[in-house]
Amino acid sequence: MITTKDQIIIDKVLKGDTNAFSELVNLYKDLVFSLAIKMTKNREEAEEISQDTFIKAYRNLSKFKGDAKFSTWLYKIAYHACLDRFKKNENLYKTDSIDCFVSFDLSSADDTMQSLERSQRAEMMFSCMQELPEEERSVLWFFYYKELSLKEIMEITSYTEANLKVKLHRARKHLLKIVQQRFEPEIIAHYGKK
Amino acid sequence: MEKNKNSFREEDFVKKYLQELPLEETSEKFTALLMGVILKEKRLKIFQNQPLISKPWWLAITVFVSACLFVVFKFSENNFLTFSSLDFNFLQKIALSNLFASFSISSSLVYIFGFFTLMIFVQLVFLKNYLNKRYSL
Numbered sequence: 001m002i003t004t005k006d007q008i009i010i011d012k013v014l015k016g017d018t019n020a021f022s023e024l025v026n027l028y029k030d031l032v033f034s035l036a037i038k039m040t041k042n043r044e045e046a047e048e049i050s051q052d053t054f055i056k057a058y059r060n061l062s063k064f065k066g067d068a069k070f071s072t073w074l075y076k077i078a079y080h081a082c083l084d085r086f087k088k089n090e091n092l093y094k095t096d097s098i099d100c101f102v103s104f105d106l107s108s109a110d111d112t113m114q115s116l117e118r119s120q121r122a123e124m125m126f127s128c129m130q131e132l133p134e135e136e137r138s139v140l141w142f143f144y145y146k147e148l149s150l151k152e153i154m155e156i157t158s159y160t161e162a163n164l165k166v167k168l169h170r171a172r173k174h175l176l177k178i179v180q181q182r183f184e185p186e187i188i189a190h191y192g193k194k
Numbered sequence: 195m196e197k198n199k200n201s202f203r204e205e206d207f208v209k210k211y212l213q214e215l216p217l218e219e220t221s222e223k224f225t226a227l228l229m230g231v232i233l234k235e236k237r238l239k240i241f242q243n244q245p246l247i248s249k250p251w252w253l254a255i256t257v258f259v260s261a262c263l264f265v266v267f268k269f270s271e272n273n274f275l276t277f278s279s280l281d282f283n284f285l286q287k288i289a290l291s292n293l294f295a296s297f298s299i300s301s302s303l304v305y306i307f308g309f310f311t312l313m314i315f316v317q318l319v320f321l322k323n324y325l326n327k328r329y330s331l
Contacts, residue, residue, distance in 0.1 A: 018233060025225045034218040047220060051228050058232055060329040080328055106203050118214055125211045144212040158327075172208050 006070040013061055021061075025054055028071055031146075032078045038141045039082040039134045049085060053078040068155055072148070076156040079138060086134060106176075112183055128178045136171035143168055 006027075012020035032053050036046035056077050057064075064073055113121050129137055135157075142148045142156065154164055247255075 019229070021232065022225055022229050025228055029220050029224055030217050033220045033224075037218045046218075047224065050220060050224070051231070054228055055232065056329070063326075063329045077329070106200075106207050110207060113211060121211060122214045122216060126215055129212075129215075140208070140212065144209045145215060172204055175208060176204060 007066065010061060010064065010066075010070070013058070021054075021058055024057075024070070028074050029054070031071060032074055035075060035078050035138065035141065036082060038129065039079075039138050040085065041130050045085065049078060049081045052081050056081070068152070072152050072155055075142070075148075079156050082134065082138075109179060109183060124182065125179075128175060128182055131178050132171060132174055136167060136174055139164065139167050140171045140175060 006024070009020050009023050013024070029050060033046055033050045036049040036053075037043060040046050040049065053074060057074055060077075064070070113124075116124070129140070132140070139153060139157065142153045143150075148156075150161060150164060153159070154161060157164065159167065
């Protein structure tokens with residue numbers, strides 16, 4: 001499962017070459033940081049969590065057996081570090097739950113999105129993602145952005161398959177609901193221009 | 195059928211636009227700072243988990259306890275199950291006498307200490323399992 005390059009670096013570190021760990025950090029720091037920032041919505045906090053993640057990974061490197069990808073292992077540590085942070089500061093991270101979902105015209109939303117610049121689209125999707133509860137945000141990010149398999153996400157989050165599928169479904173619906181609320185005026189405006 | 199089709203379209207929509215999100219980047223000094231922390235902490239050496247009592251010691255303890263039990267049962271004239279009548283006096287011969295003669299502890303303190311120790315041992319098992327699960331893959 002583990003790539004040869006990762007394994008070579010891990011072996012070096014385990015033999016005492018601490019500096020070799022910086023190669024792993026450089027390879028995976030942006031992935032870990034992206035997950036942390038998606039979950040915490042805060043750059044400083046995400047950077048702290050990323051640092052903690054790599055320190056924990058370094059301390060526990062001998063426990064990594066190589067049955068899964070090294071990135072999956074890092075994600076697992078980062079994901080739980082984020083959850084620990086949420087537990088500590090429960091009030092700070094309270095996200096409003098979205099109760100219902102009304103289906104909307106995907107093709108008009110798609111047209112509207114296409115009429116925007118790529119960077120604008122990304123910015124809008126990012127802000128919509130930020131409104132989701134952190135657990136839904138992370139499963140969407142793992143599945144659609146990082147394209148991890150259900151099995152890999154189950155390893156990271158410790159959800160059962162059924163639970164994960166439900167969470168993914170709900171997260172997708174919630175995101176679309178937010179997109180709808182956010183972009184409805186723009187969709188109308190877009191069609192007004194036609 | 196229509197429901198499935200709609201679900202696929204929703205998936206496509208979400209995937210298409212989420213994949214356009216840029217990968218966030220850490221600050222430039224991230225790696226240098228992190229490596230500084232790692233190198234500074236001498237305790238951060240990678241240890242293999244070592245049990246507090248090693249296998250040879252467990253073996254020695256097992257042999258000692260077995261030997262004691264063997265001596266007790268071997269020289270006991272009573273029934274095997276009448277434990278109260280077993281003669282453990284031979285232990286006094288090998289024990290240091292009056293080592294803690296001047297040292298007295300109230301029985302409630304002994305109970306407190308006993309329960310506290312028991313609680314720590316129980317927690318150790320749970321904590322070890324919890325941490326092992328978190329860092330194993």
